[in-house]
Amino acid sequence: xxxxxxxxxxxxxxxxxxxxxxxxxxxxxxxxxxxxxxxxxxxxxxxxxxxxxxxxxxxxxxxxxxxxxxxxxxxxxxxxxxxxxxxxxxxxxxxxxxxxxxxxxxxxxxxxxxxxxxxxxxxxxxxxxxxxxxxxxxxxxxxxxxxxxxxxxxxxxxxxxxxxxxxxxxxxxxxxxxxxxxxxxxxxxxxxxxxxxxxxx
Amino acid sequence: xxxxxxxxxxxxxxxxxxxxxxxxxxxxxxxxxxxxxxxxxxxxxxxxxxxxxxxxxxxxxxxxxxxxxxxxxxxxxxxxxxxxxxxxxxxxxxxxxxxxxxxxxxxxxxxxxxxxxx
Numbered sequence: 001x002x003x004x005x006x007x008x009x010x011x012x013x014x015x016x017x018x019x020x021x022x023x024x025x026x027x028x029x030x031x032x033x034x035x036x037x038x039x040x041x042x043x044x045x046x047x048x049x050x051x052x053x054x055x056x057x058x059x060x061x062x063x064x065x066x067x068x069x070x071x072x073x074x075x076x077x078x079x080x081x082x083x084x085x086x087x088x089x090x091x092x093x094x095x096x097x098x099x100x101x102x103x104x105x106x107x108x109x110x111x112x113x114x115x116x117x118x119x120x121x122x123x124x125x126x127x128x129x130x131x132x133x134x135x136x137x138x139x140x141x142x143x144x145x146x147x148x149x150x151x152x153x154x155x156x157x158x159x160x161x162x163x164x165x166x167x168x169x170x171x172x173x174x175x176x177x178x179x180x181x182x183x184x185x186x187x188x189x190x191x192x193x194x195x196x197x198x199x200x201x
Numbered sequence: 202x203x204x205x206x207x208x209x210x211x212x213x214x215x216x217x218x219x220x221x222x223x224x225x226x227x228x229x230x231x232x233x234x235x236x237x238x239x240x241x242x243x244x245x246x247x248x249x250x251x252x253x254x255x256x257x258x259x260x261x262x263x264x265x266x267x268x269x270x271x272x273x274x275x276x277x278x279x280x281x282x283x284x285x286x287x288x289x290x291x292x293x294x295x296x297x298x299x300x301x302x303x304x305x306x307x308x309x310x311x312x313x314x315x316x317x318x319x
Contacts, residue, residue: 030256036268036276037231037252043275044232065248072249079253083260 001049007059011046014069015039021073025081025096034076041066074104082196089189097192111191118184125151125177129170140165151176212244216254218297219244221263221282221290228281230269231255255280263289 003011015035022031042062049058066072077100084090085097098115101108128151132139135153140163142152151173154161165172223229223237231252238245245251258264263286270276282290 034252034256037278038249040230040275040277041232041235041248041252044273044277047274067247067249071247072252075247075250076253076256079257083257 001046001055001058003046003059004055007046007055010056010059010063011039011042014042014063014066018069018073021070022076025073025077025100030080038066038072074100078104082192086189086193086196089185091185094185094188094192098188101192101195108195115184115188115191118180118187121150122177122179122181122184125173125180128153129173129177132167132170132173136167137163139163140169212246215297216244216251217258218290218293220251220254220258221286221293224264224280224282225287225290228267228279230277230279232277234280258286262286 015038018038019031019035022034026034045062045065046059049062067075077096081093081097081100085093098108098112102112103109128139131153135155138155138157139153140151141148142150143162143164151169152161152163154163157163219238219242220234223234229237234255235245235248235251238251255264255266259266259280262283264280265283267279267281268276269279
């Protein structure tokens, strides 16, 4: 079957959406190869299409069998990002994989929130350790009703805020921050490994 | 676990084996692999999700992929089994046979027990 202009633009539209979706997760060369392969699939199917009453019906049936572009993109992303994140444990692939699961599953969304809190607490504690030598009065351990709730920094310090601690806060905040980051990162990696196993293939 | 989830896991778990078996007889391109799977099984629910699996199997070194131009009006990406892939396929096939044999025995035993009970 030779496609007319509307049929051609429908196919190109599908490939455009697929490419845009893949670009958010995958390197450019991988995207180019994936789109080329999907286009090859479509062209082959269209060339062999017969039996459909109209070109539009034939193209829609072929695209439906291939699957919505977002679903195909998600399948690519899941295979690629999860694998890379679990294998390397590097921050960028891990963030990509966590983001991918957060936007595609409910469990992933809540797991991403938990991990984000962990990373923010860790980074925040490290920042307090960095700020303390330069602004000793603005950074320290925050107390609420006499109970320590965590490391904090405030500019300027509000009269109601109770910040305590000398320079000894620096090693404490460093150790705490690094500890939280390591634990959060390990939990994130284990969660992604669990997810990959759950997918089986 | 719902019946659908179990079926889905079973399907996903056997897709790698099915794809490796499909290319074991010789190089095939994506659509030919899908058509072969569709002819023999109902493992392909969404055609587009087979390609990422082919990509993963290639990255794992089980398949080798090559673009071939000029054979058709559009280029085709052919996949063939590597030596490592052949070894893995052999291992997977033996595991699969042993596994299904055990489950079959279990089913036969359960049915025999049912017949005896009636």
